[in-house]
Amino acid sequence: MPTLKDIRKKIQGVRSTQQITKAMKMMATVKLRRAMDAHLSTHLYLEKLEQMVVDLRTILPEKIDHPLMGGRPVKTRGIVLVTGERGLCGSFNHDLIKTCLRLLQEDPTIEKKLILIGRKGYDHFRRQAHAIIGSHPDLVGKYSQKALTAAARNAITLYTTGLIDELVIVYTHFVSTLERRIETRILLPVSEIGTGRQARPPTTHSIQFDPSAEAILTALIPRYIEGLFMKAVLESSASEQAARMVAMDAATDRAQEMIDDWSMKFNRTRQAVITKELSEVIAGADALAD
Template sequence: MASLKEVKERIQSVSSTQQITKAMKMVAAAKLRRAQDRIVQLRPYSEKLAALLANVSSGNNEEGMNTYSEEREVRRVLIVPVSSDRGLCGAFNSNVVKACRRLIESDELQGKEVEVLPIGKKSYDNFRKKGYPMVNDFYEVFGDLTFDNVREAAEYAMNSYAEGKYDKVYLVYNEFKNVATQIVQTEQFLPIVEIEQDETVNTGIDYIYEPSKDFIVEELIPKSLKIQFYKAVLESNASEHGARMTAMGKATDNAAELLKELKLTYNRTRQAAITKEILEIVGGAEALASAS
């Protein structure tokens, strides 16, 4: 059995850890509210923009919408894993890394040249250690998460695809559902995936185009792609804080359970030590009585 001093030191250590995890949970909760507000506000705009783009570009399938929808033989692939800068958020980062590895090892990408554009220090560190070819110019965007900073990464992927450097681009990120649920998504970013529409339902809207339909489509597509990229980063950011809040909440609860056990062990050890001392005193007294 451990000594009283050892048990007491461990109680103090677990109490300090519990205070830290509780504070981290509160910080994550505050950050989650702001991140959740951002993604909730962006989702309707992103969805409406995508629907408008699909409607405007319908009827031009025989010519293709533009460079970003061009299908070609896949030889080089760019994967964009969106992780966090810090850990202590459960399986948040490892799920993204595992999804990327599954994608790389899939039959679709067998024999293809794969390059990684990490968003977040955790994905950067992981793929750097594994020796994957990387574009390491944009992994620190979470230090100042703004649309302008994320747009630079999106423009790099878009321009590289348009120039023929990559034949496909994938986004791998955690989609935010709620505090306890984050779903890993693997989406094809480029070329643009054609949206299937129900032929039995007439969803067409008669627009008046100014200056022209082609000009509107050419303006909408790059903007829609950048918004889609930014949305994925915001989804991941909100998911990170939700995962960290959940992980720190569980850690705080576990610390509380451990403290109960340690305090019980401390009381039992203390009681055993007192009993031992009483027995020694009684034994000494009986020995003196027998001697006299």
């Protein structure tokens, strides 16, 4: 049976763990808000780009010939895996790695190459026999627009130079703080942009294009892919923080339950010690009286 000292030590240990989980939850909440703001503005940017592409496609009737559209027979597939920067966020990283492993095992005739974003994915795959053609372990935690753009452009260059024939991204779609979903999306080649989106009604004046509608559309498509890439990283970052917030909240609650249980045990033990001492004193007094 544990002594009072043992129980007191145990309670102190759990209490300090609870302080850590509480602090981590608060940090995750702040980081989540930052990631959400960045994600929302990127979402707005993509919406506007998409609308511009749809409007231009209606003006240009013929099929556009763009190096990022159309596609070619797939011999090599590039897989961009966006994981978290660290653990303590439930099954967040594990689920992503599992999805990526499933993609790696699919269709053995196609060679697969990995682009790893986030430290957890990098730590998992770096010692394995998979071909890694790009890694950005710190991009999710310390993202900046410059670094995100550079990573997106590197991935596009791999496709345009023919090193890969298809680019797939595996990331976590942020639904809400409590809900997230793993998404697998083909980034390149671009199949269709803005499916289901309506073109803007024609204006009373004709639109002037500088330099030309074709040139603008040609420049828009790579930006759209960069935007999708950034959105995926930012969404994953928001999802990771949300997952950590929920996990740390649960850990804090569990620590409180443990503290309550041990406090109860502590009180019972203390009561038993007092009762025992009292009965010993009474028994001693009785013996002296006899």
